[in-house]
Amino acid sequence: MWADLVFLGQIAVKSSVAVALAALGELVAERSGVLNLGVEGMMLMGALAGFAAALTTGDPWLGLGAAALVGAALAGLHAFFAVALRANQVLAGLALTILGAGLSSFLGRSLAGQSGPRFRPLHLPWLSDIPVAGEIFFTQSAPAYLLYGLAPLLWYWLFRTGSGLRVRACGQGAASADAAGVNVARTRALCTVLGGALAGLGGAYLSLSYTPGWATGMTGGQGWIAVAMVVFAAWRPLGAVAGAMLFGLFQALQFWFQATGQELVPAWLLRMLPYLLTIAVLAVVQGSPSLRRRAGAPADLGRPFAREG
Amino acid sequence: MNALLVLLAAALLACGAVPEAHAAKKVKAAFVLLESVNDHGWTEAHHEGIQHLKKTLGDQVEVSYTENIVSPTDAERVMRDYARKGYDIVFGTTFGYMDVMAKLSLEFPGTKWDHCSGYKTTANMGNYFGRIEQGEYLAGYMSGLMGFKNVGTVATQPIPEPIRGINAFTRGLQKGLKEAGVTFDENKVNTVVWLKSWRDAQGETTLAETLAGRGHDLIRQMADTPDSAKAACAMNVPAIGYGMDVTRFGAGCSLVSTVWNWGPYYVKAVKAVADGSWKPGEYWAGFEDDIVRLSPFHASVPADVQKKVLAELEKMKAGKDESFLGPILGQDGKELYPAGSRVPDKDLLTKRFLVKGVSGSIPD
Incomplete structure (x- = not known):
């Protein structure tokens, strides 16, 4: 029983690191008021850049660095359109996804099918030996540990520091933030770029750890799940990570039940659940303005800011 | 999305x-x-x-x-x-x-x-x-001769095509196990879990890891990516590749892959167009036409096993395909096709049934 639980937990965590990292990134951008639907494209480019850099240098850590840079650069493009030019954020984000998918497919031709360095499960002294929890969370690869560190750090930054407050102010009421002396455009641009870096890391987790190697379109829609996860988690960092792991658990359970031959919960239900939950949360959040406010949806999300109005 | x-x-x-x-x-x-x-x-x-x-x-x-x-x-x-x-x-x-x-x-x-x-x-x-299932039958036969008796299958869409592969593999596996004198659970030599997708690298990885983690001793698949095999390798469980030789894509633990070889058919069809003899046909062939192949074997496959499998392959080339030769029993042990009869192509192409030895069901 415990062994089964540990095993399921391990798979749930392992399969959700990429989504969790990307969701954290999207969360930062959205908290500042920028909706970036280019997550899937940034993840793909991150996956490619990460694998390419690791393959050339032999060091997966340099791969992670390259992925973050490439993700950040693409997000910079989004920031240019969404913040500097005040273009429609939905369209700019979709364009970024299409660009990332096409460009990574084109640039990755020669890398497809090659084997390179990868992150392997890393045993941490003491932590990995904690029964159940330690076995689930601390038998993962290095990027997962990076995630464990980043999530509370981002929470602390957003909710307990002055600069975090300024970020949230840009998302909540850009005009007020501006009146209070916050440089809205710069804050939003920086948050978007940071978000892109995290999406890049998420992509690189796939190409360097979970499904090592490069394959066209290898993110398979995880970027979109990350976008949904931000809403699902009501724009809270720890919620986004927990949500990603919950979704991972649904998938692991779906296969698990089939493999054991005891379908306590039907596979089709588990397959639908992530989407049903997201729709439910979305409906609740959108349907009731007061709940939406309480849930923490940035009021100025997706609205370009211009001082003259 | x-x-x-x-x-x-x-x-x-x-x-x-x-x-x-x-x-x-x-x-x-x-x-x-x-x-x-x-x-x-x-x-x-x-x-x-x-x-x-x-x-x-x-x-x-x-x-x-x-x-x-x-x-x-x-x-x-x-x-x-x-x-x-x-x-x-x-x-x-x-x-x-x-x-x-x-x-x-x-x-x-x-x-x-x-x-x-x-x-x-x-x-x-x-x-x-x-008829890639001919290859699956041989891969199953090889696995049985090597004593694998608790195979896990990463299944894709529940339509006749992968179902043929599952059935052929399972029948080959049982033949091999019997020849090798290995005792096995007659109702459960091949556990099937459905991915409900042709191509889902993350899902395939999660599924293959689940199967490997549950103690299945060999992972086979018919999905369009080599990721199940790669995931199995990472967990030190051998795999069977599908579609292409998956050892080319980093799944070094793969014992053998069933491989598509469309080239000869395309040459034949285009030549027929060139000389005006092309007719709309229903072409469905296997080893005899070289349209399916087996990849080279992994070094860990014993020489006598390789020999037996290749001998069976030669028989198929000569047109003696036993992968769907009766008696064929359904999952519940009921006889679906009597001894000596062959499952008609029409049934293979349209019917959804699992043979005895497969654990799992066919979802809608």
């Missing part, structure tokens, strides 16, 4: 269909492909067939292809374009194009249409497929 994305990407890529050669008076052949030509699986195998066609027929053929055509609506646009440009024959390489091709074949009677993996034909549209 994902489908939409693929669609958009496909639309982008489709703008640049790849023209590959130019000269007068030769057969113009067009291929419409499901995924990218380096997908490590289904489409890459077709692409290698195309390369074989170009190499073999040289300047007698002019080949174009368009990749990443997922939706039938997209396929219709691309195919109509090829027909208008005067291509002599258009190959469509996935099941989903069937209805669109049947429709276009009436609209463009002067063009020849050839569809892979479907069941419809018209006056100028044929279809073709390979």
